[in-house]
Amino acid sequence: xxxxxxxxxxxxxxxxxxxxxxxxxxxxxxxxxxxxxxxxxxxxxxxxxxxxxxxxxxxxxxxxxxxxxxxxxxxxxxxxxxxxxxxxxxxxxxxxxxxxxxxxxxxxxxxxxxxxxxxxxxxxxxxxxxxxxxxxxxxxxxxxxxxxxxxxxxxxxxxxxxxxxxxxxxxxxxxxxxxxxxxxxxxxxxxxxxxxxxxxxxxxxxxxxxxxxxxxxxxxxxxxxxxxxxxxxxxxxxxxxxxxxxxxxxxxxxxxxxxxxxxxxxxxxxxxxxxxxxxxxx
Numbered sequence: 001x002x003x004x005x006x007x008x009x010x011x012x013x014x015x016x017x018x019x020x021x022x023x024x025x026x027x028x029x030x031x032x033x034x035x036x037x038x039x040x041x042x043x044x045x046x047x048x049x050x051x052x053x054x055x056x057x058x059x060x061x062x063x064x065x066x067x068x069x070x071x072x073x074x075x076x077x078x079x080x081x082x083x084x085x086x087x088x089x090x091x092x093x094x095x096x097x098x099x100x101x102x103x104x105x106x107x108x109x110x111x112x113x114x115x116x117x118x119x120x121x122x123x124x125x126x127x128x129x130x131x132x133x134x135x136x137x138x139x140x141x142x143x144x145x146x147x148x149x150x151x152x153x154x155x156x157x158x159x160x161x162x163x164x165x166x167x168x169x170x171x172x173x174x175x176x177x178x179x180x181x182x183x184x185x186x187x188x189x190x191x192x193x194x195x196x197x198x199x200x201x202x203x204x205x206x207x208x209x210x211x212x213x214x215x216x217x218x219x220x221x222x223x224x225x226x227x228x229x230x231x232x233x234x235x236x237x238x239x240x241x242x243x244x245x246x247x248x249x250x251x252x253x254x255x256x257x258x259x260x261x262x263x264x265x266x267x268x269x270x271x272x273x274x275x276x277x278x279x280x281x282x
Contacts, residue, residue, distance in 0.1 A: 197264035
């Protein structure tokens, strides 16, 4: 995912020695100066390179990752011959791997509300699901977490996934059922919200939208600034945003300065958002 950090990429390549640690990861930027979803990683030895290739088509942050050998000039190499210089592996997280097999969607329910995409990926891979293309955390009609939608590839993986129904993940038995692609896409576009606190009483919706956009939140939706019990601006606001990745980026802005104040950013639910709309600034 384009939100992946240098440290997260190093952790993803567990067991591979990256030259200089996080400094050995070069996240490529697009024409707009934002992360493109690709990164160039410098590895110390041929053995590290071979280990890194084992992570090809594994999941990082809910996205299926391509790992390939790169030459010094950044071109993909067809063979695995190493040179005397540090080896390089390119991690392309901007798109899912291409498969000829049919793709299927599933819904996972009764998850722990704090379950992460990494934990879900581990649950599926531990159950011998081979091709997990994408994982999207979702909320129900009341804005409560505990659900996820998964896109997989191939009828064999579909059978394996359905066989995981009622299997334990942590201390809960997970429900696994078929889902429609429309449900997956709806969840992906999703009902993701954040709450901003410690705002200036003079803040505007445009100020909040600009703050989030400048912080690399791609899709900033409806902004609701709330009133307190005395009918005055409360200093809090709720914002609907584009999806799980945008929510993570927004949450990383917690304690960031907006004007002359350091504001708080925390996760919010659909229920809280709808309630806030009843008491918003006109």
